[in-house]
Amino acid sequence: MAILTKSYPIKARDYLKAGEISMGVHGLLKKIGFAxxxxxxxxxxxxxxxxxxxMHGGDGVMTIEIGEDYVNxxxxxxxxxxxDVSLAMKEGFSxxxxxxxxxxxxxxxxxxxxxxxxxxLDVISAKGKGTEVRIGxxx
Amino acid sequence: MTDKTSLHYVHIDExxxxxxxxxxxxxxxxxxxxxxxxxxxxxxxxVDCGECIRVCPHGAVKATTTRDDYKAPAANMVISASPVxxxxxxxxxxxxxxxxxxxKTFEYVFxxxxxxxxxxxALEIFIKETSGKEDSSRxxxxxxxxxxxxxxxxxxxxxxxxxxxxxxxxxxxxxELKRRIEKDDLLKKTDYGVYHITPCSAKMISINxxxxxxxxxxxxxxxxxxxxxxxxxxxxxxxxxxxxxxSNSLAIGWGISGGEIAAMGEGNYMAVSGLPETIRYLEKIxxxxxxxxxxxxxxxxxxxxxxxxxxxxxxxxxxRTVMNISRMFSHDKRIRYAQAERAYRKGWFFxxxxxxxxxxxxxxxxxxxxxxxxxxxxxxxxxxxxxxxGFCGSPGCRSFAEDVADGRAMLEECxxxxxx
Ligand SMILES: Nc1ncnc2c1ncn2[C@@H]1O[C@H](COP(=O)(O)OP(=O)(O)OP(=O)(O)O)[C@@H](O)[C@H]1O
Ligand code: SF4
Ligand SMILES: [Mg+2]
Numbered sequence: 001m002a003i004l005t006k007s008y009p010i011k012a013r014d015y016l017k018a019g020e021i022s023m024g025v026h027g028l029l030k031k032i033g034f035a036x037x038x039x040x041x042x043x044x045x046x047x048x049x050x051x052x053x054x055m056h057g058g059d060g061v062m063t064i065e066i067g068e069d070y071v072n073x074x075x076x077x078x079x080x081x082x083x084d085v086s087l088a089m090k091e092g093f094s095x096x097x098x099x100x101x102x103x104x105x106x107x108x109x110x111x112x113x114x115x116x117x118x119x120x121l122d123v124i125s126a127k128g129k130g131t132e133v134r135i136g137x138x139x
Numbered sequence: 140m141t142d143k144t145s146l147h148y149v150h151i152d153e154x155x156x157x158x159x160x161x162x163x164x165x166x167x168x169x170x171x172x173x174x175x176x177x178x179x180x181x182x183x184x185x186v187d188c189g190e191c192i193r194v195c196p197h198g199a200v201k202a203t204t205t206r207d208d209y210k211a212p213a214a215n216m217v218i219s220a221s222p223v224x225x226x227x228x229x230x231x232x233x234x235x236x237x238x239x240x241x242x243k244t245f246e247y248v249f250x251x252x253x254x255x256x257x258x259x260x261a262l263e264i265f266i267k268e269t270s271g272k273e274d275s276s277r278x279x280x281x282x283x284x285x286x287x288x289x290x291x292x293x294x295x296x297x298x299x300x301x302x303x304x305x306x307x308x309x310x311x312x313x314x315e316l317k318r319r320i321e322k323d324d325l326l327k328k329t330d331y332g333v334y335h336i337t338p339c340s341a342k343m344i345s346i347n348x349x350x351x352x353x354x355x356x357x358x359x360x361x362x363x364x365x366x367x368x369x370x371x372x373x374x375x376x377x378x379x380x381x382x383x384x385x386s387n388s389l390a391i392g393w394g395i396s397g398g399e400i401a402a403m404g405e406g407n408y409m410a411v412s413g414l415p416e417t418i419r420y421l422e423k424i425x426x427x428x429x430x431x432x433x434x435x436x437x438x439x440x441x442x443x444x445x446x447x448x449x450x451x452x453x454x455x456x457x458x459r460t461v462m463n464i465s466r467m468f469s470h471d472k473r474i475r476y477a478q479a480e481r482a483y484r485k486g487w488f489f490x491x492x493x494x495x496x497x498x499x500x501x502x503x504x505x506x507x508x509x510x511x512x513x514x515x516x517x518x519x520x521x522x523x524x525x526x527x528x529g530f531c532g533s534p535g536c537r538s539f540a541e542d543v544a545d546g547r548a549m550l551e552e553c554x555x556x557x558x559x
Contacts, residue, residue: 004510019423026426032509036297036425044427068506117427 002065010053018054022046041117048110049075055100071137082125148203148344155199160529162191167414174532186289189340189448202340204362217247220336223394226457239381240373252390254312256472259402260479261488276301278432285345286439296496313356332358338447351490362449388465396443399436408434413441515544530554
């Protein structure tokens with residue numbers, strides 16, 4: 001059973017605030033006192049997932065669930081969804097807009113980076129159905 | 140004398156403090172409380188940044204330097220001055236004039252330029268050699284600003300491994316200076332000390348509690364504000380000439396934010412100054428961002444060391460002076476590269492120890508307990524007015540909620556809770 005569950009809204013295309021939610025999650029985990037390596041892994045995944053909502057998705061919510069020996073984060077958005085999830089998971093695949101590229105995004109490394117830094121990853125999405133990304137970590 | 144065991148090198152004079160909230164509000168680590176609005180006290184992690192010194196209108200906050208005992212033994216003092224000193228007297232006063240003025244007071248005065256150059260060469264070799272390796276920490280972080288070092292040790296211990304292991308120019312200079320003095324019996328005396336003239340309220344702690352050395356090669360630090368008047372008085376007159384300074388434009392520019400990385404060749408480097416900005420970037424680096432940047436130059440003071448708390452000139456005036464003076468100097472390092480590289484291979488540039496996380500920063504009370512505490516804090520926050528006024532004696536509503544949760548303050552201390 002989770003000891004703590006918290007949800008934060010994410011706004012699509014709000015580039016000014018982009019990254020703040022994952023910074024908040026980072027701060028929370030740090031205060032609680034998890035091992036630094038776990039904090040780094042969770043933070044980087046939260047950041048990539050948050051950015052994907054801002055860049056590609058629609059308005060959404062990030063939920064963090066903390067247990068004594070695990071952390072789960074779920075990022076759900078109501079955007080256009082991903083047509084081919086296994087293609088999206090490939091390094092270098094990106095549909096990032098010109099706008100996003102100008103800000104240094106769109107290398108197609110976000111999802112692969114999440115895969116690399118987490119213990120479990122599920123991307124549940126279909127065209128027109130929004131996207132749900134579930135990421136799990138063992139503390 | 141300075142107390143080597145004291146944790147704070149910035150201290151508040153309780154007789155002068157009137158209990159206003161300016162320093163408490165300015166403190167970037169929220170380490171100050173003014174309980175009952177009586178006197179300000181440093182209760183948390185002080186990183187010696189000196190923000191409180193700047194804002195106190197009553198002169199009640201001071202930095203510990205060697206000031207108090209410097210007058211008497213000045214004749215035995217060997218001086219290694221930060222290049223920031225060159226920025227303090229306007230563009231008509233050149234580094235050689237300042238050197239000459241210092242020489243009238245102190246036993247021996249030494250220009251740091253050569254060591255700044257050497258440092259940059261060593262750093263470039265180190266970056267090149269560790270670049271792209273799986274086990275190298277990136278981004279590397281400059282070890283020059285003691286406030287940043289302490290901030291990392293206390294608040295970002297995961298980044299201690301990112302601190303570059305190259306010794307700072309001030310330590311390299313002091314070590315070499317001592318070696319030369321002893322080898323050639325330069326001063327014909329043994330009771331001398333090497334002192335750093337500094338813009339920085341935190342140099343003293345880096346000398347008394349060094350993070351990269353067993354003991355510092357410096358014997359003390361003197362604030363620029365403490366020598367300012369005497370330098371000014373002793374500046375050479377219009378008819379006097381002083382030997383041209385061996386400095387170069389890179390060294391003179393070191394005190395400006397970006398000066399350290401500007402003195403290196405091209406590379407993926409980044410300079411950030413100001414404490415709030417530094418904290419924001421350290422957070423992001425700790426989150427795992429900026430892996431593509433090789434080297435970060437952080438300076439706690441806005442615009443770099445020319446904005447240090449112990450400077451006299453306004454930081455933007457100082458910047459203008461640096462820009463104008465540096466134009467009169469060569470852009471080239473006067474270094475024998477082969478010799479520098481040989482010294483590098485011998486380990487001459489490397490720190491003696493890796494910085495450690497301070498014990499008091501590592502204390503944890505267990506995950507469940509800490510989560511409960513966070514929930515309690517969130518609950519208390521909900522009841523607070525969110526005015527961030529500071530009347531409670533804590534620097535903001537969040538800090539107050541933490542203080543209440545930890546039993547250091549009572550809810551009734553919030554003035555708005557009382558009114559309601
Ligand atoms: N929340 C989402 N909604 C819609 N599409 C998404 C979402 N997340 C990812 N995608 C799709 O998956 C692709 C790959 O995502 P990934 O994060 O790996 O790369 P990127 O965001 O394009 O670039 P980078 O993360 O390197 O800046 C995206 O280009 C986009 O087409
Ligand atoms: S920026 Fe310079 S003067 Fe300011 S604290 Fe750091 S080293 Fe000292
Ligand atoms: Mg992405």
